[in-house]
Structures are given as C-alpha cells and as structure tokens.
Amino acid sequence: MHAAVVRSFDAPPRFETFPTPSPQGEHEILVDVVAAGLHPRVRSAANGSHYTSGGSLPMVPGIDAVGRTSDGELLYFVASDGAVGTMAEQAVVDRRRAITLPADTDPIAVAAAMNPGMSSWVALRSRLNFQPGASVLVLGATGNAGRLAVQIAKLLGAERVVGAGRSPERLQLLKDLGADAVVPLNGSDQEIANTLAREAADVDVVIDYLWGQPTEQAIPAILKARTDRSKALHWVQIGSMAGQDISLPSAFLRAGNLNLLGSGQGSVGTHAILAELPALAHEISTGALTGESVAMPLRQVHEAWGMHISPSQRIVLTNN
Template sequence: MHAAVVRSFDAPPRFEEFPTPQPSTANEVLVDVIAVGLHPRVRSAADGTHYTSDGTLPMVPGVDAVGRTAHGELLYFVADDDAPGTMAEQAVVDRRRAITLPEGTDPIAVAAAMNPGMSSWVALRRRVAFQPGGSVLVMGATGNAGQLAVQIAKYLGASHVIGAGRDPHRLDLLKSLGADDLVGLDGDADAVAERLGRAAADVDVVIDYLWGKPTELAMPAVLKARTDRSKALNWIQIGSMAGLEITLPSYVLRAANLTIMGSGQGSVTAAGILAELPSLSEEIASGSLAVDPLPIPLSQVERAWSTPTGPGQRIVLTP
C-alpha cells in the first residue's frame, strides 16, 4: 500500500510504499481508509515533539480516521497506540476502539471534526461534572478545536461562553458560533488581564488550549476578579499552543477554590473516550456543529503539510 511516511523528524511525511498492516487478534480488522484528519496532535507526533513520542522511525502519522471494512461497514476509529498510523491507504482497526457510522454520514466532516471536537466534549463530560447553566471560558478559542469548544459548550447547556484569543478576525467569527463575550489576548498585559477578569470572573470551567504566558496572565486575573473565590473553578488544560510550562504563584492555589487538571491520553480511559464518540459523531453528522474540512489527496501529503487554512478549517487527507 501507499502511506504518508516520516523518515526524519525534521521533514514532512512523503507519499511512499509501506508494508500493509495485518490484523493479529480476533478484535482487529483491516479497513480501506477514506478520510484522515491532519490534526495538531498528528503534526506533533510527526515531528517527534508529542509527549507520547518514543523517537522510532520510520513511522506513519495519524491518530484516527474513517474507513470501510471489506463488508461495507463505515467506521470511525482511533488507532491503537502500538499500531501504525492512519495516514495510509489501509489501516488495522481494533473494533473496541471504533464506532459504526450510519450510511450517508459525510466521512470527510467526521474525520475533520471528531479529534478537535472530542477534546472539549470529553473534558466537559468526563473530566468535570459540567451542569447546564454553567459558564465556560475557552482560552485559544480562535483555533479549530477552540471554535468547536465554543459550540460544544453551548450545545451541552452553557448559559454563558467567553472566547479568548489573539486573532481579531477569527474572534469576530465566534459570535456566530455561540460566543456571548470575546476577549482579545493581544496588547498590554495589564489591559489584557483587566479584560479577562471583567469578562470571565465567575466562570465555572476554563478550557485551555494555550497554556504558557497567556495562562500565566489569565489565571490570577480571573481568580482575583471572582465575586466569590470559594466558588469552584475547574481549569482544564488540553493544549499547549502558547507554551509547555507556566510559572504558578503559590497564593493562587490558596486564595481561591481552583482545581487544575488535564484532559487527554492517560487522564481519560480509552473506554471512556470511546463511550462519548457516538453522540459526538451524531452532532457532527447532523450539522449541529459547524465544520469546514479542506480535503487534499493523500498523495499530496507534502503539500498538505504546509497548506494554510482559514478560520475553522481542518485539512483532511483522502487516500
């Protein structure tokens, strides 16, 4: 078969011949891959920077995909940690990590949205006991996953959603996706802190795709502005687009009822994640969540790696 193959962490994958994987257990089946998303998680694996990377090369990137079995069944699946990636003409699927999609489902839309969508969906349904009527701040709301997080928070019953990000053009789009307030993160640090405190003082949950300096700024600003500091605030760290580390003053943990947690591989079981996928896929398939895929043939994976995307777009490779 052909696949996107990484032979150096310093170069994008290339379209090459690669050995076809073979099922090795009764739970596994070989599928023809129809669509696979080029997610930030995939890029970080392909350049060796993801925390799960063990440095082994060559490798096929890709963490999920939509594929069809020899019997015609349409599946969305998450690749096993030990299996070759999904950016290939064929992939081995562990049926315990897959869901069946109804006929008529747009595989490209599902491939584009499931990975970025499940980050906030799983966080709000598995990491915290989020209740309808609660309020949510999305840090990094101008990214693809952040835009979906705004929509998902609203879908799950949030009464108030604040989107925070740097790109003013992408921020403006969030109003049409359900954001009640917007906070720009560019400019003077004190002014940014004041805006964050005013807009998000009493939120119940923060979904954080940024970390780094923006979070260092936002966390004290939000906590200092709270009307009741004993009111629980769950800060869910999902991405690190702005930095891998923060400096956290100790008083922040004493002065407010703050819980900091992560949501990702390891903090939620594979079974827990899989249990959430059918309901999320239904919302994607029904059009309840705005999705804007940009399909590119797998044979052009090198071009895809450097293709710019518009607000809310996600590149999807099609074998």
C-alpha cells in the same frame, strides 16, 4: 499499499509504498481509509515531540480516520496504540475502538472534527462533572478545537460561554457559534486583564488550549475579580499552543478555589474516551457541530504538511 511515511523526525512525511498491515486479533479487520485528519497531535507524533512518542522510524502518522469495510460499512475509528497510522490507503481497525456511521455521513467532516471536538467533549463529560447552567471560558477559541469547544459547551447546556483569542475577526465569528462574549488577547497586559475581569470573572470552567503567557495573565486577572473566591474554578489544561510552562505564584492556590487539571491521553482512560465517541459523532454527522476542513489527496501529503491554513481549519487527507 501507499502511505505517508516518516523516515526522519526532521522532515515531513512522503507518499511512498509501505507494507500493508495485517489484522492480528479476533476483533481486528482491515479497512480502506477514506479520510484522515492532520491534527496537531499527528504532527507532534511525526516530529517525535509528543509525550507518547516511542522514537521508532519509519512510521506512518495518523491517530484516527474514517474507513470503509469490505462490505461497505462506514466506520470512524481510533488507531490502536502501536498500530500503523491511519494516513495510508488501508489500516487495521479494532472494532472495539470503532463506531458505525450513517451511510450518508460526510467522512471529511467527521475526520476533521472528531479529534479536536473530542478534547473539550471528553473534558466536560468525563474529566469534569459539568452541569447545565454553568459558565465556560475557552482560551484559544479561534483555533479549530477552540471553535468546537464553544459550540460543545453550549450544546451541553452552558448558560454563558466566553471565547478568548488573538484574532479579532475570528473572535467575532464565534458569536454566530454561540459565544456570549469574546476577549481579544492581542492588547496590552492591562487591557487583556481588564477584559477578562469584566467578561470571565465568575466562570465555572476554563478550557485552556494555550497555556504559557496567556494563562499566566488570565489566572490572576480572573481570580482577583471573582465575586466569591471560594467558588470553584475548574481550569482544564488541554493544549499548549502558547507555551509549555507557566509561572504560578503559590498565593493564587491559597487565595481562591482554583482547581488545575489536565485532560488528554493518560489523564482520561481509553475506555472513557471511546464511550463518548458515538454521541460526539452523532452531533457532527447531524451538523449540530461544525468545523472547517481543507481536503487534500493523500498523495499530496508532503505539500499538505507545509501548507498555510487558518488556525480554525483542519487539513483532511483523502484516498480518492
């Protein structure tokens, strides 16, 4: 078969021939891959920087996809650990890690939105006991996952959602997706702190895709402005687009009810993640959750890897 093949962690994958994988277990089948998303998680695995990377080459990247069985069934699936990746003409699917999609589903929309949508969906549904009526701040709301997080928070019953990001133009678009307020993160430190204090002082949950300096600014700004510092603030760390580390004075953990936790592969079990897939896929398939996708044929994977797109978009590789 043809696949995107990584032969060096220092170079993008190329469209090459690669041995077709074979089903091994009783629950495994071989499917034709229809569409696979080029997610940040896929990029980090392909350059060897992800914390789960085993360092073995050559490899085929791709962690999920939409595929079609030999009898025409359309599936969304998450690749098994250690399996050949999904950016290929064919992939092995463990039926226990797959869900059936309606026949009229747009496979590109599902391939683009499931992985980024899963981050906030799982965080709110499995990592937290999120209750309707709560309020949410999304740090990094102008990216693909952040845009979906705004929509998901509203869909799950958030009374108020605040989106924070660097692009004023994309921030304004969030209001059409359900954001009640927006916070630009491109002013002076004092301007950012003042706006966070005004718009997000009493939120219940922060979904954080940024970490780094924005989080260092946001934690003290919000905690100092809270009406009741003993009210729980659940800070869920999902991404680190702005930096891997923060400096957090210990006093903030004593002077407020700050609960720092992460949500991702390892902190949430595989079964818990898989259990959330049908409901999330339904919302995407019906159009209740929308993302922005850029479809490109798999044979152009090398060009796709270096293509400049908006942070709110997601490249999807297709087998046409």
